[in-house]
Amino acid sequence: MTSIALLGGGKMGEALLAGLVKSGHPIDQLCFTERHPERAREVTERHGVAARDLAVAVPGADTLVVAVKPQDIEPLLAELDKLLRPGTLVVSLCAGLTTALFERSLPENTPVIRVMPNTPMLVGEAMSAISPGRHATEEHLVEVEGMLASVGRVVRVPERQQDAVTALSGSGPAYFFYLVESMIEAGVLLGMARPLATELVVQSALGAARMLRETGEHPAVLREAVTSPAGTTSAALRELDRHGTRTALTAAIEAACRRSSELGAS
Incomplete structure (x- = not known):
């Protein structure tokens, strides 16, 4: 089973975490990071998933889900560049940020998939649109579709349509x-x-x-x-x-x- 680390324990991050737990993903194959200790405790108490430091969560994951605010992405990418294992799939839930931005900042050939979800993820009724970066494969897309299906519906779109997706759904x-x-x-x-x-x-x-x-x-x-x-x-x-x-x-x-x-x- 794929080991998933979710970077960011905000509402959308927690919603995806809850969906994965509900869908039967093993809890010992899930973890998350959160800057605020009180918030981290709340999420762990609700879902039983462990909060980890970035230095522990990132190297131990097969898939990273980045769910931070766009303005926080640059310092995070600088840290990920040093911690990321080769071949780790990076899934971005950050509105407006392109796969090219991640690919420029992360180790060469890192597979990246961009996702535009919406807030009904909180009740399991999200509409998520996904777009692959240059190094993402069909296998990666299928994995992300399965992950997001736990919180709603998923469609594939060319990345050039992601701004329209953001505006519409x-x-x-x-x-x-x-x-x-x-x-x-x-x-x-x-x-x-x-x-x-x-x-x-x-x-x-x-x-x-x-x-x-x-x-x-x-x-x-x-x-x-x-x-x-x-x-x-x-x-x-x-x-x-x-x-x-x-x-x-x-x-x-x-x-x-x-x-x-x-x-x-x-």
């Missing part, structure tokens, strides 16, 4: 949360108690998502099924169109894509 949950928040506030404005408005909207969002997944229908078809001529839904959609909602959403996703590209270049 990486940031995507925030767009849905924004819409849900706005709908709840509208319910309150109409005189409804906030807990009731929240229950109505959240369950509607969950049901709509399941319909999209389970029916396989195009969203336009499902939307039309709810929209009676001259009815309430029609009136609401007309207002959304009048305010340019579709255009605004497209512009927002384009802005997120540009920002992802900027982060990768900085």
